[in-house]
Amino acid sequence: MTKLTRRSLLLAGAAAGIAMPWVVRAAGPEIRLKFGNIVSGDHPLNIAMGRARDQIVKETDGRVTIDLFPKNQLGSDADMLSQLRSGALELFAQTGVLMSTLVPVASITGVGFAFPSYAKVWEATDGALGKHVRKAFEKSGLVCLENSFNHGFRQTTASTKPILVPDDFKNFKIRVPPSPLWTSMFKAFGAAPVSIPWAETYSAMQTRIADGLEQPLIGLLVDKMYEVQKYCSLTNHMWDGFWVLSSQRIWDGIPADMREIIERNINAEALKQRAEVEFMNANLQSELQKRGLEFHKVDNEAFRQRLVSAGFYTDWQKRYGEEAWALLEKTTGKLG
Numbered sequence: 001m002t003k004l005t006r007r008s009l010l011l012a013g014a015a016a017g018i019a020m021p022w023v024v025r026a027a028g029p030e031i032r033l034k035f036g037n038i039v040s041g042d043h044p045l046n047i048a049m050g051r052a053r054d055q056i057v058k059e060t061d062g063r064v065t066i067d068l069f070p071k072n073q074l075g076s077d078a079d080m081l082s083q084l085r086s087g088a089l090e091l092f093a094q095t096g097v098l099m100s101t102l103v104p105v106a107s108i109t110g111v112g113f114a115f116p117s118y119a120k121v122w123e124a125t126d127g128a129l130g131k132h133v134r135k136a137f138e139k140s141g142l143v144c145l146e147n148s149f150n151h152g153f154r155q156t157t158a159s160t161k162p163i164l165v166p167d168d169f170k171n172f173k174i175r176v177p178p179s180p181l182w183t184s185m186f187k188a189f190g191a192a193p194v195s196i197p198w199a200e201t202y203s204a205m206q207t208r209i210a211d212g213l214e215q216p217l218i219g220l221l222v223d224k225m226y227e228v229q230k231y232c233s234l235t236n237h238m239w240d241g242f243w244v245l246s247s248q249r250i251w252d253g254i255p256a257d258m259r260e261i262i263e264r265n266i267n268a269e270a271l272k273q274r275a276e277v278e279f280m281n282a283n284l285q286s287e288l289q290k291r292g293l294e295f296h297k298v299d300n301e302a303f304r305q306r307l308v309s310a311g312f313y314t315d316w317q318k319r320y321g322e323e324a325w326a327l328l329e330k331t332t333g334k335l336g
Contacts, residue, residue, distance in 0.1 A: 031064040044150075045093060059265070098179055155235055156174070218284065
């Protein structure tokens, strides 16, 4: 007898759903789209997508709806990417850095200490650099919606000691997502990065597989990382956000009038969500302090200069290519 697992059920569903990417039900939505992601249901990404769903239902008179599946309900980020490409998952939110396993240039918006402000982030992602990245997704058979969602600037936390200067990273075991960019950056500081999926991070901190992690403040709060971390250094070392993706084949199969309503509402909510996350990350320090997290300010320029001396920017300029790097530095200024 074949053992049934969540993975086997998902694969079976993928096979059944490839020909028809939505479920047709009597007296129900004609088009039912699944939206998967790795963050908690109360994360602003999912709250904003819930608002978009409600407006889409209203504007289509109930013909289209979106079912939200937050916090790895459909599997890991790698599982969901596989489902997206096969047609079993219609919409997927993922960071450019994590999508770089498929589309290498997608991680360029996460280059360490590149963006000094949110204004510069949006100038890049909404401008020529974002267009360049979205075209790269197209070459891999994916549609990337125009406006990215905000996760925020990432900070460094630890359970053993505060990270105050670059040398504090030496031999420090830090959890990073499975991404060459993250691993490369922390190795440049002399740290020992450990790649751990987000769903496994809390338990990894409990069991001391790693000494610390890095995440925007909103992520520390909604996933209760303050329970397993003691110190937070305001390194602002990279910006992180989500692109909303679909497969080209699935997207093209949605009627054009319905597709316009879906795209317009998701893009509109992305703009609202950006401001919400920026406000939250700017005001969460006191809340996290109440929950036991100790905060430390650092000299961010000292960390950036360590990357310069380690050849980090020179290396990644070669990896991304001159065209993409020039578009990045058009917004950020000279990095190397």
